[in-house]
Amino acid sequence: MKKIKSDYPEVYDAITKLNDAVFNGKALDYKTQKLIAIGIVASRCDQSATEKQMRSAMHELNVTPDEIADVLRVVLLLSGMPSFTKGMRILEEIEK
Amino acid sequence: MKKIKSDYPEVYDAITKLNDAVFNGKALDYKTQKLIAIGIVASRCDQSATEKQMRSAMHELNVTPDEIADVLRVVLLLSGMPSFTKGMRILEEIEK
Amino acid sequence: MKKIKSDYPEVYDAITKLNDAVFNGKALDYKTQKLIAIGIVASRCDQSATEKQMRSAMHELNVTPDEIADVLRVVLLLSGMPSFTKGMRILEEIEK
Amino acid sequence: MKKIKSDYPEVYDAITKLNDAVFNGKALDYKTQKLIAIGIVASRCDQSATEKQMRSAMHELNVTPDEIADVLRVVLLLSGMPSFTKGMRILEEIEK
Amino acid sequence: MKKIKSDYPEVYDAITKLNDAVFNGKALDYKTQKLIAIGIVASRCDQSATEKQMRSAMHELNVTPDEIADVLRVVLLLSGMPSFTKGMRILEEIEK
Amino acid sequence: MKKIKSDYPEVYDAITKLNDAVFNGKALDYKTQKLIAIGIVASRCDQSATEKQMRSAMHELNVTPDEIADVLRVVLLLSGMPSFTKGMRILEEIEK
Numbered sequence: 001m002k003k004i005k006s007d008y009p010e011v012y013d014a015i016t017k018l019n020d021a022v023f024n025g026k027a028l029d030y031k032t033q034k035l036i037a038i039g040i041v042a043s044r045c046d047q048s049a050t051e052k053q054m055r056s057a058m059h060e061l062n063v064t065p066d067e068i069a070d071v072l073r074v075v076l077l078l079s080g081m082p083s084f085t086k087g088m089r090i091l092e093e094i095e096k
Numbered sequence: 097m098k099k100i101k102s103d104y105p106e107v108y109d110a111i112t113k114l115n116d117a118v119f120n121g122k123a124l125d126y127k128t129q130k131l132i133a134i135g136i137v138a139s140r141c142d143q144s145a146t147e148k149q150m151r152s153a154m155h156e157l158n159v160t161p162d163e164i165a166d167v168l169r170v171v172l173l174l175s176g177m178p179s180f181t182k183g184m185r186i187l188e189e190i191e192k
Numbered sequence: 193m194k195k196i197k198s199d200y201p202e203v204y205d206a207i208t209k210l211n212d213a214v215f216n217g218k219a220l221d222y223k224t225q226k227l228i229a230i231g232i233v234a235s236r237c238d239q240s241a242t243e244k245q246m247r248s249a250m251h252e253l254n255v256t257p258d259e260i261a262d263v264l265r266v267v268l269l270l271s272g273m274p275s276f277t278k279g280m281r282i283l284e285e286i287e288k
Numbered sequence: 289m290k291k292i293k294s295d296y297p298e299v300y301d302a303i304t305k306l307n308d309a310v311f312n313g314k315a316l317d318y319k320t321q322k323l324i325a326i327g328i329v330a331s332r333c334d335q336s337a338t339e340k341q342m343r344s345a346m347h348e349l350n351v352t353p354d355e356i357a358d359v360l361r362v363v364l365l366l367s368g369m370p371s372f373t374k375g376m377r378i379l380e381e382i383e384k
Numbered sequence: 385m386k387k388i389k390s391d392y393p394e395v396y397d398a399i400t401k402l403n404d405a406v407f408n409g410k411a412l413d414y415k416t417q418k419l420i421a422i423g424i425v426a427s428r429c430d431q432s433a434t435e436k437q438m439r440s441a442m443h444e445l446n447v448t449p450d451e452i453a454d455v456l457r458v459v460l461l462l463s464g465m466p467s468f469t470k471g472m473r474i475l476e477e478i479e480k
Numbered sequence: 481m482k483k484i485k486s487d488y489p490e491v492y493d494a495i496t497k498l499n500d501a502v503f504n505g506k507a508l509d510y511k512t513q514k515l516i517a518i519g520i521v522a523s524r525c526d527q528s529a530t531e532k533q534m535r536s537a538m539h540e541l542n543v544t545p546d547e548i549a550d551v552l553r554v555v556l557l558l559s560g561m562p563s564f565t566k567g568m569r570i571l572e573e574i575e576k
Contacts, residue, residue, distance in 0.1 A: 001565070003572055008549060014398070014405035015561070021398035022173045025166030032128055036170045039132040040139045041562060045334040046525040049174075049562035069296060070121030074132045077118045080272040081303070082329060082337035085289070092291055097277070099284055104261060110302070110309035111273070117302035137274060141430040142237040145274035165392060176560040177399070178425060178433035181385070188387055193469070195476055200453060206494070206501035207465070213494035214365045217358030224320055228362045231324040232331045233466060238429045241366075241466035262313030266324045269310045270337075333526040357488060368464040369495070370521060370529035373481070380483055406557045409550030416512055420519040420554045427520045454505030458516045461502045462529075 031061050039071045042087040043079040051090050058094065065095055127157050135167045138183040139175040147186050154190065161191055223253050231263045234279040235271040243282050250286065257287055319349050327359045330375040331367040339378050346382065353383055415445050423455045426471040427463040435474050442478065449479055511541045519551045522567040523559040531570050538574065545575055 005012040023030055034057045041049040057063040068091050076084035101108040119126055130153045137145040153159040164187050172180035197204040215222055226249045233241040249255040260283050268276035293300040311318055322345045329337040345351040356379050364372035389396040407414055418441045425433040441447040452475050460468035485492040503510055514537045521529040537543040548571055556564035 004568060008405075008410075008553075010405045010408070011553060011556070014402040015556075017401050018173060018398040021392075021394045022169040024394070025162075025169055026392075027160060027162040028131070028166040032131065033166060033170050035124070035128065036132050036135040036167055037174060039136050040170065040174050043136045043139065044525055044562075045332055046562055046566075048566065064123060066121075066123040070124040070129060071132055073118040073121055073296075073299060074129050074136065076272075076299070076303075077114060078133060078136050078272045078274060080268075080270045080275075082270060082332075082334050083272075086334075086336065088292060100280060104265075104309075104314075106309045106312070107265060107268070110306040111268075113305050114302040117296075117298045120298070122296075140237055140274075141428055142274055142278075144278065169392075169395060172395070172399075172560075174560045174562060176556075176558045176563075178428075178430055178558060179560075182430075182432065184388060196472060200457075200501075200506075202501045202504070203457060203460070206498040207460075209497050210365060210494040213488075213490045214361040216490070217354075217361055218488075219352060219354040220323070220358040224323065225358060225362050227316070227320065228324050228327040228359055229366060232327050232362065232366045235328045235331065236429055236466075238466050238470075240470065256315060258313075258315040262316040262321060263324055265310040265313055266321050266328065269306060270325060270328050333524055361491060364464075364491070364495075366464045366466060368460075368462045368467075370462060370524075370526050371464075374526075374528065376484060402557060406553040409546075409553055411544060411546040412515070412550040416515065417550060417554050419508070419512065420516050420551055421558060423516040424519050424523045424554065424558050427523065448507060450505075450507040454508040454513060455516055457502040457505055458513050458520065461498060462517060462520050 031057075031063065034061055034063065035067065035071050038068060039074055042072060042075045042090075043083050045083070045086070047086065047090065050087060051094065054091060054094055065091060127153075127159065130157055130159065131163065131167050134164060135170055138168060138171045138186075139179050141179070141182070143182065143186065146183060147190065150187060150190055161187060223249075223255065226253055226255065227259065227263050230260060231266055234264060234267045234282075235275050237275070237278070239278065239282065242279060243286065246283060246286055257283060319345075319351065322349055322351065323355065323359050326356060327362055330360060330363045330378075331371050333371070333374070335374065335378065338375060339382065342379060342382055353379060415441075415447065418445055418447065419451065419455050422452060423458055426456060426459045426474075427467050429467070429470070431470065431474065434471060435478065438475060438478055449475060511537075511543065514541055514543065515547065515551050518548060519554055522552060522555045522570075523563050525563070525566070527566065527570065530567060531574070534571060534574055545571060 023033055025033060038050070038053045038057060041053050054068055072084055072087040075087055119129055121129060134149045134153060137149050150164055153164070168180055168183040171183055215225055217225060230245045230249060233245050246260055249260070264276055264279040267279055311321055313321060326341045326345060329341050342356055360372055360375040363375055407417055409417060422434070422437045422441060425437050438452055456468055456471040459471055503513055505513060518530070518533045518537060521533050534548055537548070552564055552567040555567055
């Protein structure tokens with residue numbers, strides 16, 4: 001993000017403003033939104049985004065492995081086995 | 097699902113068992129998992145699944161439009177404008 | 193495809209040639225490849241392509257509803273419930 | 289899957305039951321369903337799942353490289369060049 | 385977008401700012417970015433977004449059907465036949 | 481592609497013909513089509529295809545980093561943050 005900030009400051013500003021608008025919802029707390037974020041990226045095959053979302057949820061918000069596993073259960077039902085096993089493997093590597 | 101139950105009972109039983117295992121998590125309540133489900137299907141271009149998830153969340157669990165809008169904010173950030181506007185349009189039609 | 197043939201004949205020719213190369217494989221017969229095609233499009237949220245593939249498989253190759261349901265079982269495992277239920281609903285409507 | 293079995297046994301049981309229901313179809317044999325599975329995962333950008341499906345198909349069921357290449361032909365037509373070339377590259381690496 | 389503007393003004397503002405930052409690039413003109421947008425949404429199975437992007441490109445920027453067809457050629461190569469034929473069908477309906 | 485050429489020459493020929501038909505459009509130049517290609521692959525989570533498309537655009541057609549960043553702005557709006565940041569990271573690594 002450093003390069004975006006220095007080279008494309010108007011894009012950086014727009015992302016910052018978007019991020020604020022997204023995570024200051026009317027009804028849900030930040031932790032619930034973060035769990036939703038994990039569900040969305042784990043449902044796609046985006047390994048690096050999934051790992052980043054899981055790590056920040058665990059470090060910033062003390063989200064537990066069991067809570068992430070409960071997110072991945074929903075992924076299993078709605079997006080199938082490959083997304084689920086990939087998500088569980090990423091979680092296991094983070095826990096080591 | 098009626099046809100699946102009558103014609104493919106072993107698939108129906110497996111889905112029922114899977115559904116139970118998914119929504120009886122260790123840490124998250126049913127409502128949070130349901131919000132995650134809305135986020136996942138709205139992030140894809142699956143209109144009918146999104147509508148179904150939103151309706152059941154609102155009717156079974158009293159999820160409010162503002163709560164769903166907060167889910168869609170996360171969808172906007174992680175999956176872009178088309179998924180967000182489609183989700184908002186579905187929500188608006190349900191509210192009518 | 194009529195419009196493509198008249199307005200963009202070089203694209204039409206390329207598609208025809210590609211189609212021939214795809215469905216004259218070395219090892220698998222046309223029916224198996226057609227079942228694979230149904231699995232791929234049903235795994236995505238592409239309703240019109242799924243219906244088209246199912247119809248042509250049933251009419252040209254006498255693929256049975258039970259064979260298509262067996263394709264959709266694999267879709268259930270690898271791509272989740274929404275793709276599976278959508279595929280089963282399309283199959284049911286074709287059978288009517 | 290070991291961790292899932294020990295930590296989330298009810299999820300593990302549900303997956304086992306689902307797997308049995310999926311691969312004991314009414315009409316198609318296991319090998320055909322396995323080829324469909326390869327087509328589905330290769331159509332997405334899921335490299336690890338594609339490799340796993342190809343390896344187990346080749347080792348458990350004696351699926352040949354030409355048969356997998358015939359699956360990838362369908363992927364080329366329905367999902368485009370990047371999925372096809374990625375699938376061919378994975379196949380080539382397995383064959384070495 | 386009216387409802388978003390009235391009910392979630394901070395989200396509306398963030399989207400407006402993002403939109404400005406996106407379409408005031410350093411190097412590419414608006415028309416080229418619009419053609420890229422058509423390519424992206426047509427590559428997914430998002431019919432309504434594809435139609436909206438095509439219409440606004442044709443009405444605001446005088447993009448021609450042949451230019452859109454050239455976008456769809458790239459879609460054919462990178463995302464396969466179903467996305468291409470769906471895009472061509474939408475284009476044909478707009479031209480009527 | 482060497483292996484495809486030697487082992488599956490009819491597939492190789494079909495791809496060559498398709499490639500020619502795609503990149504010899506009626507209205508758009510090769511560079512514009514190449515930028516569209518980058519937008520499409522960057523919108524998906526296909527890292528290797530994105531890198532390949534960016535590299536060939538920069539080396540064959542002197543596409544600049546600012547032009548690619550303008551493509552990625554459209555990706556940000558239509559496909560969300562994870563695709564955008566992944567695309568920017570790939571671009572940055574190529575520039576090193």
